[in-house]
Amino acid sequence: MLKCQICKATYPDVFRLKCDCGGLLDVVNEFEKPLEDLLNSDYLDIRRYLNLLPVNQKTLPSLTPPITPVIERKIEGMKVLFKLEYLMPSGSFKDRGTYVTVAKLKEEGIKEISLDSSGNAAISFALFGKAENIRVHVFIPKHTSEGKKKLLRLLKAEIHEIDGSRMEVHEKAQEFKGATYVSHWYNPYFLEGTKLTAYEAFEQIGEVEYVIIPTGSGSLFLGLYKGFKELERFGKIKKIPKLIAVQAKGFESLGKRSKEKNMLGEGIAIPEPPRKEQIKSALKESKGVHISVSEEETKKALEELRSMGFIVEATSAVGYAGFKLLLKKELLKENSKTLMPLTGSGFKSLTL
Ligand SMILES: [Zn+2]
Known part of the structure; x- marks a missing residue:
């Protein structure tokens, strides 16, 4: 319901x-x-x-996302569990939400859809659309990584490039007629897919103290919150972990907006996400915090992640940069366990 x-x-x-x-x-x-x-x-x-999941199991998408692996590293005395979401079929965690959404679209025989995206959601829907014969119109910012655009062309998406900010792209997509609009900023089914990250992580590593999440529209943040809430209701965890929303400087929606702009987090450059109040209340309930990181910190984090063998995109490194910042400020409990989803593949944006 x-x-x-x-x-x-x-x-x-x-x-x-x-x-x-x-x-x-x-x-x-x-x-x-x-x-x-x-x-x-x-x-x-x-x-x-x-x-x-609220889906009819007879009309599931033919493309099935895997359970993503977890790799553990000790970092400054902390146990960090990296969940490799970037190993999803389209190279980002978005496939989880897309899977549930496409299941719903198939139930209703919908064959033509539109969405706006900074790239990853567009690629995810284009991939599932190709497998299911659904025509996919994607509205993306002109400054989207060339690698992502190339992939969208290969997947035969109908590309609408918009010369403007992420919010302007969103407006243009909403004006488009003739296809079912499936924006993951609103779509409640998307969060049903992303909540599974919490279930998988729980089965893989048990309870954790912290979850660090790059946060723009909140499609991963709110999914994780929902998953942990359900696990709490099932009596599997005593309380939900502290959720930590990491944003890019200059694009903060949860706190004061910085003057300097971190242009590297293209996936979370969303100053006004529709579910902002919901994110804030989940943050409060989990006793979590929100922080933002600079371009310099993101670059450094990206390099460190590569040295650990993780080829991810800069948006994923925003989360790790936030973790490093919290360590520096001694805001994390010693010897604690932190779950860190690595959200998007670096193979789509080889520019940095
Ligand atoms: Zn109403």
């Missing part, structure tokens, strides 16, 4: 971006069995968690 955040109206689990009143929608799940009974042991990919 979908529920409106403003007027509390409910809708059945059909594809829908917003309430009739304009409010944002959330998927409300009621699980009546213990988690063990809901996990599907027939699969070693994300279909293991199908019973936790």
